[in-house]
Amino acid sequence: MKAEPDHSRQGPPLQVLLEALTGLESAVERESFLDFTCRGEPELRTRLERLLLLQPSAEAFFENDPGGGEERWSDEPEDGREGVGMRIGRYRLLGRLGEGGCGVVYLAEQEEPVKRRVALKIIRLGMDTENVIARFELERQALAMMDHPNIARVLDVGATRTGRPFFVMQLVDGEKITDYCNAKRLGIRERVALGIRICQAVQHAHQKGVIHRDIKPSNILVWEHDGEAVPKVIDFGIAKATGTGLDEQATYTVDGQFVGTPAFMSPEQALGRGWDVDTRTDVYSLGALLYELLSGRPPFEPARLREAGVEEIRRILEEVEPKSLSHAVESMSEEERQKVAGERSCETGKLAGSLRGDLDRIVMKAMAKDRQRRYSGADALAADLTCFLQDEPVAARPPGGWYRLRKLVRRNKGVFAAGALIFASLVLGLGAATAMYFRANRAREGAEMARKNEEVLRRKAEIGQNIAHAAVLVRYGKFEEADALLAAIPPASAEPSLESAETFRSLGLWHAREGRxxxxxxxxSGLAYSLTGADSSDTDAVSLNLQPAASSLCEAGDFEAYRRLRMMALERFGGTSHPVVAEQVLKACLLQPADERLLSKLARLEALMRQVELSETGARDENLRAWREFAIALFEYRQGRFSEALDWLDRVMASPSENLARRSIALALRAMALEHQNRHSEAVADLEAARHIVVNRFASEPSIFDVWEPVWQDWVNVRLLVREAEGVVGSL
Known part of the structure; x- marks a missing residue:
């Protein structure tokens, strides 16, 4: 039976709710789902319960042989129902293997051209909506693209006479992976080996442009072939395509709704934004699968998630850190720990220790809340698990010297045992001489350290004296003498103080006015290092001083010093909660192209600016808003997202707050973005418009220092981006 759409109520469509409801396995889960979803809507609950009751009767032929015990050989009966003994094309249905939210899987027998047993999946009766058919079709196409020994193969596809699509898969006569491992009492290393093969299968899907989105124990079946355990990844029913063209015409998810299984679902997937899910959501789910496979428990208690509402589930997945594997085992009751250890052929007292260290860190890295901190892909997770099995250093653990040495010893036990005997002999023979040497050496080192400390203190005193003297000379306008005192002081070496900051600022402006x-x-640079060290506050009065250093370093072409300034700025202001500080840091750090590592660190600041809503009104408010939008556009351009950059630049250009420097720098940035989109004529026009503003500005006011002081930095930045745009528009 097909649920009619209800346009009168708010919230998810009735069809979506029915799909979710029929996908739940137990009566308790369905009752909890109805309690939460239908609060305050008794009519909705009644309709869902009636539709749910119709599902078994609509598939009654499972229990009874249609036609009074005679086989039915028509392609599909008139009422569209399938039953045991019925034929669909060249396949005869033998029984039902299982069902999900939108499809039913049958055990079937293929009769030509070869006779074999297969699994046939067809859309459930009453679920053949456009949305469900699109999702079913995507699963069928996704599986057909893949050819991997650990992914169930598609053997055939087709549709019944009434248009209901089906596909035929390799029959996997296996057990759920957790049940198989427990029944076979597989040890920790054997379970890790199975996990590697699953990761490799998921990576194969990712390379084909498919994200599974529902990796969990029941979707990994294990069967034995020639005595070897073979895991198979199944059920791509809620898979997502990523650039393969599979879903160009399909609409198969509902924004804001859960798609997947909460206990194994990544935080970003729990938000229900399908467009924001990438391959790292499968990495998270693989981590959650490994968590249960190794520790015997899922990362979050299923009972807690069942009792929680949607928002509480999202909060748990986004904010609550699961216990580490070893801690989870240690927190079990003695009885449960004995059972789990027995299923892993491990002594009870040694189980937590076998998980502590590398496996703890590998699984927690895979399940990091911030996907930037997870493994970059399933292949990277598989590589780290392989390193664990081979006693090599893993990427999830800081590579300290002792850690690497322990791994080396474990790989080469025999060599190190022999070496240890030789070493012990040498130690006994040379012990006395060594002790005498170290005593004498310590005395020399102590004297040398005292001398170096005295030299450092003397140098600091000289620097402080020179800065104080320079500050006095600056007050009397003797800039040349003051500058000579500071010329030998590296920018990062001056003792942070407000006095030194003002001295560096005055001399910097003096040089800049003369074009030096x-x-x-x-x-x-001395100003930036001195002031950020002297004032630890998170305010734009401090971060404002990054821009003169950044602009002048780029204008001077000292890009190594600019790289160091970027690192200092991120270390000092990377955790800011102030949107204006975020804007200043972003603009200071993106005057030149940036690598992926720097951009990933700046992403948090860009997100902060997107979220803020300025409460002030008036011209100053609009001016700040326009500069903030320009900073976001600059970040998008450096990321290579040219369409998004152009969208933000349109906002900048539409600002009612007129600012010639901002308009010209926005035109230069827009010219580069347009050129990257092969819109050359438009790019040339924008670049010419930017040049025109600059020419007119300096024709009326020859010096950038003839206007309000902070504006000079904006005009230096204009020159930098116009020069960069000339290279891009002229070279592409």
Missing amino acids: WKDAAERF
Whole structure:
């Protein structure tokens, strides 16, 4: 029976709720689902319960042989129902293997051209909506694309006479992976080996452009072939395509709804935004699968998730950190720990220790809340698990010297045992001489350290004295003498103080007015390092001083010093909660192209600016808003997302707050984005418009320092981006 759409009520469509409800396995789960979903809507609950009751009767031929015990050989009966003994094409249905939210899987026998048993999946009766058919079709196409020994193969596809699609798969006569491992009492290393093969299968799907999105124990079946355990990944029913063209015409998810199984679902998937899910959501689910496979428990208590509402589930997945594997085992009751250890052929007292360390870190890295901190893909997770089995250092653990040495010893026990005997002999023979040597050496080192400390203190005193003297000279306008005192002081070496910061600022402006950008860059760098060290507050009054240093370093072409300034800025302001500080850091760090590592660190600041809503009104508010939008556009451009950059630049250009520097720098950035989209004529026009503004500005006011002081930095940045745009528009 097909549920009619209900346009009068708010919330998810009735069809979506019915799909979710029929996908639940137990009566308790269905009751909890109805309690939560239908709160305050008794009519909705009644309708769902009636539709649910119709499902078994609509598939009554499972229990009874239609036609009074005679086989039915028509392609499909008139009422569209399938039953045991019925034929669909060249396949005869033998029984039902299982069902999900939108499909039913049958055990079937293929009769030509070869005779064999297969699994046949067809859309459930009453579920053949456009949404469900699109999802079913995607699963069929996704599986057909894949050819991997650990993914169930598609053997045939087709449709019944009434248009209901089906596909035929290799029959996997196996057990759920957790049941198989427990029944066979597989040890920890054997379970890890199975996990590697599952990761490799998921990576194969990712390479074909398919994200599974529902990896869990019941979707990994294990069967034995020639005495070897073979895991098979099944049920791509809620898979998502990523650039393969599979879902260009399909609409098969509902924004804001759960798609997947909460206990194994990544935080971003729990938000229900299908467009924001990438391959790392499968990495999270693989981590959750390994968690249960190794520790005997899922990362979050299923009972807790069943009792929680949707928002509480999302909060748990986004905020609550699961216990580590070893801690989870240690927190079990003695009886449960004995049972889990027995299923892993391990002594009870040694189970937690066998999970502590590398396996703890590998699984927790895979399940990191921030997907940037997870493994980059299923192949990287498989590689780290392989390193664990081979006693090699894993990427999930900081590579300390002792850690690497322990791994080396474990790989080469025999060699190190022999070496240890030789070493012990040498130690006994040379012990006395060594002790005398170390005593004498310690005395020399102590004297050398005292000398170096004295030299460092003397140097600091000289630097402080020079800065104090320079500050006095600056007050009397003797800039040349003051600058000579500071010329030998590296920017990061000056003792942080407000006095030194003001001295560096004054000398930086003095050099900049004369066009001595290398000297100006050194003084402004001294200002940035000194002030950020002296004032630990998270305010734009401090972060504002990054821009003069960044602009002058780029103008001087000192890109190594600019790289160091970027790192200092991120270390000092990377955790800011102030949107204006975020904007200033972003603009200071993106005057030149940035690598992926830097961009990933800046992503948090860009997200902060997107979220903020300025409460002030008036011209200043609009000016701040436009600069914030430009900073976001610059970040999108450096990321290579040119369409998004153009969208933000359109907002900048539409700002009612007129600012020639901002308009010209936005035009230069837009010219580069347009050129990358092969819109050359538009790019040339925008670049010419930016040049025109610059020419007119300097024709009326020859110096950038003839206007309100902070604006000079904006005009230096304009020159930098116009020069970069000339290279891009002229070279592509």
